[in-house]
Amino acid sequence: xxxxxxxxxxxxxxxxxxxxxxxxxxxxxxxxxxxxxxxxxxxxxxxxxxxxxxxxxxxxxxxxxxxxxxxxxxxxxxxxxxxxxxxxxxxxxxxxxxxxxxxxxxxxxxxxxxxxxxxxxxxxxxxxxxxxxxxxxxxxxxxxxxxxxxxxxxxxxxxxxxxxxxxxxxxxxxxxxxxxxxxxxxxxxxxxxxxxxxxxxxxxxxxxxxxxxxxxxxxxxxxxxxxxxxxxxxxxxxxxxxxxxxxxxxxxxxxxxxxxxxxxxxxxxxxxxxxxxxxxxxxxxxxxxxxxxxxxxxxxxxxxxxxxxxxxxxxxxxxxxxxxxxxxxxxxxxxxxxxxxxxxxxxxxxxxxxxxxxxxxxxxxxxxxxxxxxxxxxxx
Amino acid sequence: xxxxxxxxxxxxxxxxxxxxxxxxxxxxxxxxxxxxxxxxxxxxxxxxxxxxxxxxxxxxxxxxxxxxxxxxxxxxxxxxxxxxxxxxxxxxxxxxxxxxxxxxxxxxxxxxxxxxxxxxxxxxxxxxxxxxxxxxxxxxxxxxxxxxxxxxxxxxxxxxxxxxxxxxxxxxxxxxxxxxxxxxxxxxxxxxxxxxxxxxxxxxxxxxxxxxxxxxxxxxxxxxxxxxxxxxxxxxxxxxxxxxxxxxxxxxxxxxxxxxxxxxxxxxxxxxxxxxxxxxxxxxxxxxxxxxxxxxxxxxxxxxxxxxxxxxxxxxxxxxxxxxxxxxxxxxxxxxxxxxxxxxxxxxxxxxxxxxxxxxxxxxxxxxxxxxxxxxxxxx
Numbered sequence: 001x002x003x004x005x006x007x008x009x010x011x012x013x014x015x016x017x018x019x020x021x022x023x024x025x026x027x028x029x030x031x032x033x034x035x036x037x038x039x040x041x042x043x044x045x046x047x048x049x050x051x052x053x054x055x056x057x058x059x060x061x062x063x064x065x066x067x068x069x070x071x072x073x074x075x076x077x078x079x080x081x082x083x084x085x086x087x088x089x090x091x092x093x094x095x096x097x098x099x100x101x102x103x104x105x106x107x108x109x110x111x112x113x114x115x116x117x118x119x120x121x122x123x124x125x126x127x128x129x130x131x132x133x134x135x136x137x138x139x140x141x142x143x144x145x146x147x148x149x150x151x152x153x154x155x156x157x158x159x160x161x162x163x164x165x166x167x168x169x170x171x172x173x174x175x176x177x178x179x180x181x182x183x184x185x186x187x188x189x190x191x192x193x194x195x196x197x198x199x200x201x202x203x204x205x206x207x208x209x210x211x212x213x214x215x216x217x218x219x220x221x222x223x224x225x226x227x228x229x230x231x232x233x234x235x236x237x238x239x240x241x242x243x244x245x246x247x248x249x250x251x252x253x254x255x256x257x258x259x260x261x262x263x264x265x266x267x268x269x270x271x272x273x274x275x276x277x278x279x280x281x282x283x284x285x286x287x288x289x290x291x292x293x294x295x296x297x298x299x300x301x302x303x304x305x306x307x308x309x310x311x312x313x314x315x316x317x318x319x320x321x322x323x324x325x326x327x328x329x330x331x332x333x334x335x336x337x338x339x340x341x342x343x344x345x346x347x348x349x350x351x352x353x354x355x356x357x358x359x360x361x362x363x364x365x366x367x368x369x370x371x372x373x374x375x376x377x378x379x380x
Numbered sequence: 381x382x383x384x385x386x387x388x389x390x391x392x393x394x395x396x397x398x399x400x401x402x403x404x405x406x407x408x409x410x411x412x413x414x415x416x417x418x419x420x421x422x423x424x425x426x427x428x429x430x431x432x433x434x435x436x437x438x439x440x441x442x443x444x445x446x447x448x449x450x451x452x453x454x455x456x457x458x459x460x461x462x463x464x465x466x467x468x469x470x471x472x473x474x475x476x477x478x479x480x481x482x483x484x485x486x487x488x489x490x491x492x493x494x495x496x497x498x499x500x501x502x503x504x505x506x507x508x509x510x511x512x513x514x515x516x517x518x519x520x521x522x523x524x525x526x527x528x529x530x531x532x533x534x535x536x537x538x539x540x541x542x543x544x545x546x547x548x549x550x551x552x553x554x555x556x557x558x559x560x561x562x563x564x565x566x567x568x569x570x571x572x573x574x575x576x577x578x579x580x581x582x583x584x585x586x587x588x589x590x591x592x593x594x595x596x597x598x599x600x601x602x603x604x605x606x607x608x609x610x611x612x613x614x615x616x617x618x619x620x621x622x623x624x625x626x627x628x629x630x631x632x633x634x635x636x637x638x639x640x641x642x643x644x645x646x647x648x649x650x651x652x653x654x655x656x657x658x659x660x661x662x663x664x665x666x667x668x669x670x671x672x673x674x675x676x677x678x679x680x681x682x683x684x685x686x687x688x689x690x691x692x693x694x695x696x697x698x699x700x701x702x703x704x705x706x707x708x709x710x711x712x713x714x715x716x717x718x719x720x721x722x723x724x725x726x727x728x729x730x731x732x733x734x735x736x737x738x739x740x741x742x743x744x745x746x747x748x749x750x751x752x753x754x755x756x757x758x759x760x
Contacts, residue, residue, distance in 0.1 A: 100555075172558035
């Protein structure tokens with residue numbers, strides 16, 4: 001039984017076949033929306049290319065087409081992206097997770113939904129869907145990337161991450177089934193640390209109905225359009241940032257050179273996250289201005305000349321001004337040049353429960369959430 | 381289907397019915413063999429009494445009677461005994477663990493084996509066996525208590541703790557299935573800490589054959605005899621320590637008053653263990669001598685006048701000289717009087733892999749293991 005059989009069972013006739021070109025476009029777009037996190041897109045892309053080259057089909061469907069009672073889970077990785085680059089997966093981890101979940105739940109999983117937009121967590125769930133023969137849903141749980149398991153629109157709209165299974169490349173598997181999502185996050189993150197910094201996870205089992213009510217719908221299409229526009233800009237020598245701004249409704253907030261990186265180290269302190277802050281010195285239109293940007297796997301807040309201009313869950317994307325390639329927190333270096341785009345988060349990420357779960361105060365910042373549109377208007 | 385049906389299926393005609401008197405005797409003996417750890421016996425006893433009062437039968441069988449292919453698991457608790465006293469179980473935790481394991485493994489569990497000798501982890505598995513209707517095996521994995529999951533004769537004779545399930549009183553469940561026992565220990569201990577310091581666990585699934593080849597056989601009978609002898613000594617005003625020595629082949633190594641307790645605090649430092657060291661000033665035959673005893677949940681090493689006299693896995697038991705009641709690491713207080721008994725560990729605990737797994741160097745002491753018999757002979 002493959003993905004086409006499942007779609008036939010569901011009576012779904014419309015779907016898009018994701019080929020290698022599409023994977024490259026979607027992954028580039030998702031890497032930009034990952035706001036500096038989401039890990040090395042090479043890893044996710046190679047995995048997905050491999051699945052396509054083996055003759056598997058990756059079929060993307062509209063979330064509205066999924067039956068209300070069909071079951072999907074997320075698939076992806078959790079941990080410090082910095083470690084991922086040095087500890088690549090063997091490709092079996094997510095099958096082990098699926099097998100463990102299937103046995104534990106006594107139910108089979110009929111679709112995959114990406115947890116977030118990211119260089120790894122967008123193409124990898126597509127690869128997994130292709131390899132196990134189920135469709136992938138055009139949606140995710142953030143429309144961006146965030147560091148913790150409970151930081152999803154799924155959770156803030158009432159879906160539990162439990163049970164979640166976490167595996168490593170040696171076949172070690174942990175399942176956590178807890179009504180308290182913060183306990184699940186803690187146990188699954190501890191498992192990632194016990195595994196050496198990274199774990200591969202499947203979880204958030206949810207029905208089609210729950211996806212329609214809680215997910216960031218059509219976010220894969222959004223990443224795809226964004227990736228296409230950047231490739232197009234490169235080819236036609238257009239300004240990639242202007243193209244990105246048109247699609248996302250964002251703001252061009254800063255441009256400059258990275259003159260300082262203050263990175264924290266040690267598992268005790270960082271709890272497995274990439275943690276720190278960078279300083280950028282303005283160039284071009286932003287000469288004589290300074291930006292400081294804090295990160296925890298993702299870029300989280302930006303201050304320009306001491307004024308806060310964006311807070312989570314709104315998106316801070318730093319792109320190479322020439323190529324539109326995103327600059328990530330795990331590989332950022334002194335001297336890199338970047339253009340900063342600020343993008344309003346999806347409305348489903350801006351509910352009261354959303355702000356409590358992944359707003360500025362949750363991350364330890366002493367500010368109440370103000371939407372990026374208002375913060376940028378104040379600039380005058 | 382109850383325990384008697386299982387025994388009939390197995391063709392086992394000999395078993396002992398464990399009543400409340402037997403539970404009290406076994407639990408007292410197990411608390412002594414727990415070497416200062418194993419937690420508050422009140423908690424385990426009340427749980428087991430309750431099961432008997434509800435009309436369940438607890439049937440104890442010889443390990444040799446168990447069929448080679450029948451499946452048993454341990455049941456008990458893992459974490460800091462200090463927390464257990466303040467966070468009593470609701471009685472459902474281990475059923476949730478069993479249910480999770482059964483679903484994950486797709487096999488039913490036909491017997492329970494206690495993980496260790498302890499005030500909690502001896503009566504509680506007996507209670508669980510009674511409540512779920514399976515026999516309990518007259519054996520355990522240590523013949524004493526130890527703090528970590530892999531510190532068993534099961535593990536040092538080739539049995540994996542995986543899969544192990546851990547639950548708390550809110551119904552949170554974690555399953556770890558890892559070929560590396562140290563990863564299982566780490567993940568299950570982290571779960572205990574995420575749960576608030578204690579978790580209830582079922583795991584180490586093993587066959588009758590594996591139990592016969594790896595367990596400390598007839599250790600429940602040993603605890604039972606020891607408990608009976610102490611009750612008998614109290615009733616007849618005999619010296620409880622002399623009675624204990626006769627049964628265990630141990631040494632009366634010290635008697636004195638506790639004059640200092642150096643306890644470490646904070647989860648970061650203690651990792652969920654009761655950790656520290658006590659100093660005893662000699663009395664009676666041991667006047668003008670000093671003993672220092674280190675502990676990590678259990679009493680681990682003793683120095684008398686600066687000379688090491690016992691190392692793990694050999695047993696250090698500190699008893700109230702008048703009543704034979706054990707003094708535990710989680711409740712020891714300044715001014716308590718104690719008699720120190722040293723007991724050679726079971727031969728199955730003294731293999732090379734055993735010494736590597738729970739010998740003095742594993743616990744950070746700068747000594748190679750020397751059996752307590754040799755250390756006490758040197759005393760001259």
